[in-house]
Amino acid sequence: MAGQVHAEISAAPTGFAGELTGRFALVTGAGRGIGEAVVAALAGRGARVLATDLDADTVEKVAAQYDGGRVTARPLDVTDAAAVEALVEDTESAHGPLDIAVNVAGILRSAPAIDLSDEDWAATFAVNTNGVFHVCRSVARRMSARGAGSIVTVASNAAGIPRAGMSAYAASKAATAMFTKCLGLEVAAQGVRCNTVCPGSTLTDMQRGMWEESGADIEAARRSVIAGDLGAHRTGIPLGRIADPADIAEAVAFLASDRARHITLHDLYVDGGATLRG
Template sequence: MSLKNKHIVVTGAGRGIGAAIVDALSAEGAKISLMGRSLESLQAKAAELAEAQAISVDVTDSGAIAHAFEQAREGFGPIDILVNNAGQAHTAPAHKMDDDLWRRMMAVNLDSVFYCSREALKDMQPRNSGKIINIASTAALKGYGYVSAYVAAKHGTLGLTRSMALENAAKGITINAVCPGYTETDIVKDSIATIMEKTGRTEEEARAELTASNPQGRLVQPEEVANAVLWLCQPGSESVTGQAIAVAGGEVM
């Protein structure tokens, strides 16, 4: 079990990509602190795992994050690996977007990555060891219409990833981004519903619009994203840092 006794924090861990990630990490022996908004869903997921604890937290609140990481340490000790997975995507053309939506997208998708990474590095730097994996989306690598705030936040996440990777390269800490394309999750289900509502297309037509950007002609599966994260967490990936690894069927190269 390659991650035996490693303490891993995963945000947005209750469903979708986050749930697939914790399944993969737990199968390799990790002790996992599941963080997110819904304590009920986190507890349900934690109950399925060998060693796991559920911690409810608003990832946009730096004070709450600091407290949540203290809770995590009390249960399983210092953090060895952090997976910043929490995120949201809401649509609006830039010229119609209000301040609240812009700030919300920045807070959930970018601020949270900074807050959580800052806390995890407090454990990693003194030990000259650790890994941070940010789930950044292909929106970190290209533009998409009608989700400009989300795209801007994800581009920011990739910039943060690269800068932190350089700052910590000599300390034995690797920091990378995994960039999934459209993945079979609730976020994509919401996108399909929005397309149907605004365009009058059927669910099949809306789904086809999203899969058209993937040369493989399909949605990415959460387990495929989890496999990329698992590889970065395991021994043998120490030379990989500051990278954006696309899991998108060839959409970006």
């Protein structure tokens, strides 16, 4: 729910509180979960944030937690290319250039590949891949012309390892991660950095929804994810915990900051070692 992560990370870690002062960031999927946590992490470091989400009421509640105009809210359907372009154009005209863009909006439609419907496949790519393309194209054009900017796409560790029952999600995230790298290669000479953060299992509404759909007891499901499932060819989580949205947001904030000024085309896996990429 909106508001659950704000208190947890509204204050940046010591030494980083003002590192994004003067920066202006766009965050998609900001109404809950990882997106809400990203808003908190960026605003906590001094950035102004435009928080967007398909659910206008939810993202308004997120923005209402902040005073002084640090966070403003706008509804946005990232699958609508014209709407994305209009929002970016209107925002920059009214409030100044965007320095940071974070793609968080995403959906999950889970089913065995042979049972997956055309509708679920198309919907997954429409949000997870096309939506990222629409946002990146719009902001990267402007950032490139100005000679600076940072784009961070929240993908998934499923982009780099097969997951049973998640073919559409994994394929969409893999496409998105590679698109972000290709874009980053093309705009690097103009001073624009493009990176991805790839979470593993994270305590979000999406994760809880997967557990509820399976009818599993939440605590038992949590333990099962940590332990892994040999029958599903799924490793456990070596660090022994499921991520909080704040863990992902901290990685995003780092990549958006000047501390990562020489990092681009990078996939940062934040999954407790679940994909054994250590």
